[in-house]
Amino acid sequence: MDCRCFPPTARTRGVFVEFRSISREPSAFQQPVADVDIPEICGRAFGAGVRVTSAVELGGGMYNTTYRITAESLPEPVILRIAPAPDRQFASERGLMRNEYATVPYLSTVATLVPRMLFADWSQEIIGRDWVLQSHLTGVPTPERLGAYDRPLWRGFFAQLGEITSRVHSIRGAHFGPVAGPGFPTWSAAVVASLHAIADDLSASSLDATDVRAVADLATEHRNVLDEIREPHLLTGDLWTVNTMLSTEAPEPVITGVLDLDRTLFGDPAADWTIRMASAKQDERTAFWDAYGSRDASSAGAWRALVYEARHLGAIRLERHRLGNTEGVRDSYVALGKIVSALA
Structure with a gap:
């Protein structure tokens, strides 16, 4: 400093x-x-x-x-x-x-x-x-505070996160895509446009975007599966532990603030970063689903989830490149390659 x-x-x-x-x-x-x-x-x-x-x-x-x-x-x-x-x-x-x-x-x-x-x-x-x-929000960043609690109490934190996410996802919008626009009439159009934008950024950064473009092509070909999502709901875009604040006094984790809702968009709640992170491990975060509700277990929902994961991985690749994380960039190609194979 x-x-x-x-x-x-x-x-x-x-x-x-x-x-x-x-x-x-x-x-x-x-x-x-x-x-x-x-x-x-x-x-x-x-x-x-x-x-x-x-x-x-x-x-x-x-x-x-x-x-x-x-x-x-x-x-x-x-x-x-x-x-x-x-x-x-x-x-x-x-x-x-x-x-x-x-x-x-x-x-x-x-x-x-x-x-x-x-x-x-x-x-x-x-x-x-x-x-x-x-x-200025009260409290302390969750990454600095959550570890002070016994791990069984972490479930309460993730349950609160599930309840907050559910509240955000209940809000409906008038279009698909970023809240400030551009807006799209269908969910498939918004997803494909997002994939192309990420691919263009990768290419402009001298990174191979072939896999992301392949997912965009598959999403276009199977747009009917994406367009089963007919109502645009508000997605947090980036909500997880790092974007929350906790009380400094409470005997158990209590969320006092939510930060940085700048990647919000209207679309399928299952495409939200928060849903990805809540699904990533079978640990205390499973309490998220107790408050949020059940996930879409249909075959169409599973296919859409793969497209959403590809979109997340493309964005992660860009961020890792920006941060100079060359190993992380390489890893993203392996992960996305598996997604492309599963989608095809």
């Missing part, structure tokens, strides 16, 4: 600010902003008289850059989230922050758990990047 205090300047309007950023390589995907940008951002959101006192970059996420901000005129800390520069975003991930902003009106069933949007700026005038200010 790099900790610096910067002196008053014309841009900071005489405020003395503690600025802490995470040390990163210049080539790293996540990049901080300049210390003098923070007061200007807060001035735009809260008025020229705001007196920022600290800005501390938070770790944990792998996409946006996040700071906890305190100011004399604000009653509690706020969270500043800054999107990657537009030219650093994959096409299949473009505008994720704007997608999250568009999702807020649909989150009434979990409104007490998600941060409030305080201000959003898509002008890119200050730092050349999208950014939002959100309320």
